[in-house]
Amino acid sequence: MSENGMNEKCTKKEYETVIGLEVHVELSTRTKIFCGCAATFGAPPNTLVCPVCLGMPGTLPVLNRRVVELAMAVGLALGCDVTRTTRFDRKNYFYPDNPQNYQISQLYLPICRNGWLGIGEGDEERKIRIHELHAEEDAGKLTHDEEGRETLVDYNRAGVPLIEIVTEPDLKNAGEVIAFLEKLRMVIGYLEASDCKLQEGSMRVDVNLSLREVGSERMGTRTEMKNLNSFRAITRAIDAEAKRQKELLDAGEGILQETRRWDDQKGVSYSMRSKEDAQDYRYFPDPDLPPVVISEEWIQSVRNALPEMRDEKKERFVREYGIPAYDAGVITQSVHLARWFEQTAALDILPKKVSNWIMGEGLRLLREKEMDPGDVRLSPEHFAALIRMNEEDEITNAVAKEIFAKAIDEDLDPESYVKANGLMTMRDDFLLRETVKKVIAENEKSVTDYKNGKEKALGYLVGQTMKAVRGQVLPAAVTAMLKEELNA
Template sequence: MARYETVIGLEVHAQLRTASKIFCSCSTAFGDEPNANVCEVCSGMPGVLPVLNARVVEYAAKMGLAVDCRVNLTSVFARKNYFYPDLPKGYQISQFEQPLCEHGHVDIEVDGRVKRVGITRIHMEEDAGKSIHSSAENASFVDLNRTGVPLIEIVSEPDMRGPEEAVAYLKSLRNILVYLGICDGNMEEGSFRCDANVSLRPFGQEEYGIRAELKNMNSFRHVQKAIEYEVARQTALLEDGESVIQETRLYDASKGTTHSMRGKEEAHDYRYFPDPDLVPVVIAADRLEQWRSELPELPKAKMARFMEGYGLGEADAARLTAERPVADYFEAAVAAWNEPKKLSNWMMGEFLREMNQSGKGATDCRMAPESFARLVRLVEEGTISAKNGKDLFQEMFLNGGDPEELVKAKGLTQISDTTALETVVDGVIAANPKEAEAYRGGKTKLVAFFVGQVMRRTKGQANPAVVNELLAKKLSS
């Protein structure tokens, strides 16, 4: 039995989807040429003054409202002082003693158990630049495009007790941010990233152990693997009678290990003080209520509605509402053809499979939701076979098209006419007398052979149900 309890707290940085930076008009576009989106303000030139982007305050406050935080009507920007080459001013504009949002929570579910994870605070801040190290040129470079890009930092309470809970919390946060439309949630591009504070303590002990902060995790899988490794590393140290050092560690995805980066800073190391160039942020109470009224239906509420309104099971409802574009696509299809369970089966099967195989999201799908509904209806009503429907689905997902026109052009209409199929079935039985005799002798599994032969002769257009009915009648006589 494990002797130590894992304690995890996460600091999540989410890039807000604004067109311009937090304190200047430079673009926030990702992937532009290095230092293409830089001005006197975000590069920290002497004598310039920052001007707050109002949209940043709105987006940050909406996230606070979505996770039941108290949104403070007055908050203050502070200078966080540290010296890195990618921080041109020598300080980062953030918030400290008076953040925008405090005391919220997110409910997560792991192994069928619901748990509440507290959120200590959500505050606004600017991103730093990016250092680029070239071993080939034996030189380092700085790209300031990200400098001044607006972020919110979401700081959790140390309420998580394992990597699975940490991942569930991250996924829940990301879903909320994407549903709100304030962050694209792209971990690979760094617009949604986290640092994990991990410590151990003997079971029953109230006092927290010494923590290590883990960085450089750009996927949910990396977060889980990094925490698992760190728990094992700290456990080994404690069981050998050694001490855990408070430090910042980097995760190496290629090796699945963490290694020391630097000693972990405390708040006093940053010498926070209110930024004299920025006045306090004051939000009118009626404006805050307006933002509250603009909040969309969030994932958990949508999931409950899908279960109650559409009669879906919990697993299907959870998966269909995990990503807002998928949920919106499904609802548009249901609006076109009110058969939610039948559409859900195709969404859970063909749709999600095609998304995974093609690497495309619901917004990249070339098939309109209405066309998807009509295609499923053609299959369900027996106009085309399920196999042909699945083949058409793949084509339409990637290229679009009208399902009825494609069925007609490809000659895929299913043959259900009993008289026409009876002639084919008679021909197949006559051509395979040994198999027919064996079937009558008790080898009933041979029916699959006969169905296959009929399908081959009709180029897959025969209605399987009618074929099976005819075969059962003909072979038993």
């Protein structure tokens, strides 16, 4: 071994990855955290602003009660203790997205502390500890002008309420991180506290990663990674950083404590320009905001107002609707999906039929159209009607699926739609026989194949017939008619 303990030829050290997360979530309140401006996404630039969130001279912040309640709700759902006297502090740093050049955040007395979130199931469940959860204000948006030497600022987002959830460094790899984030997103979705969309920025994740020698108590130097805009980016960034750090350690070099920016296009991270004293935020309690004293009664009332959470709902669905545990598990992954199911199943229809539709066509379409369950527009009444019509063979499966795909993002009344477009199941034997005869006549080879014993050829002929009747005949009837004609 060489003198400094590192070696080139002898056994390389074994390292394990140690990951902690800082997750910022934009709360879905109507207004910003410290002023009455609307907190909506996507408005024209600088239209949701006022003197307070612009940091104009003489203006003062006033705290939004709903922010406190949502922060408490999320904290309680994560098993945290609520801090009985909570306060806001100023984090001072100069940057143009920050109108006062300080961010009002919480350092000394965050609103919630010491919670956990489990990942994995049953025996495999691991508790990921949550160090703290605090509220703070978001900054404005900067648009960098590529050729010019200016940057454009839109202050609409300045002052939008955020909660920041900080975990202990309990996560071990990218898979666990994704599982954690998905579960977190589900919990927050259940509370309807945020829509947690990484792509839209309503959920942002910073990853703190270090390597620790296996068996050692000592933590390695960690780096912080930012600009992780999708689960894919998070996974790639974690894997790349763990690799980068391992290579440095193996080569006998140290890890620099720094913030790195992930570039998903190139698949690498870059060190962000950091000055030696850039980290001195000079936190001190904000003198404009008196402390928030949270009573036992208030905590109780927030706890009582917590909606039914996932595990409860899953069990209830099994009990009340008689659907299998597996179905209940899938449907309750999102509170919107669950609500859609429940509102439909409450109408005069078999719950298992509803869950089948949702789990099958429903999830497939959501994925294909890149929609969130919350964006589904098909009303429960229309959904139930569609299922019913399909069950009673008023419309075939093919037609039902077609209508479903259309209605999922813009609601329609299936009964009138079917009538208007003549989509009812055909029961005209004469017409069917004519169509089948035509298909047989036009597909000699397949007919021959079938007669020579190739069952597959029948399937082809059924397909062709279905196409000719635009799917409006029950496949069983088509098959029966084809066989009849073929064997004639």
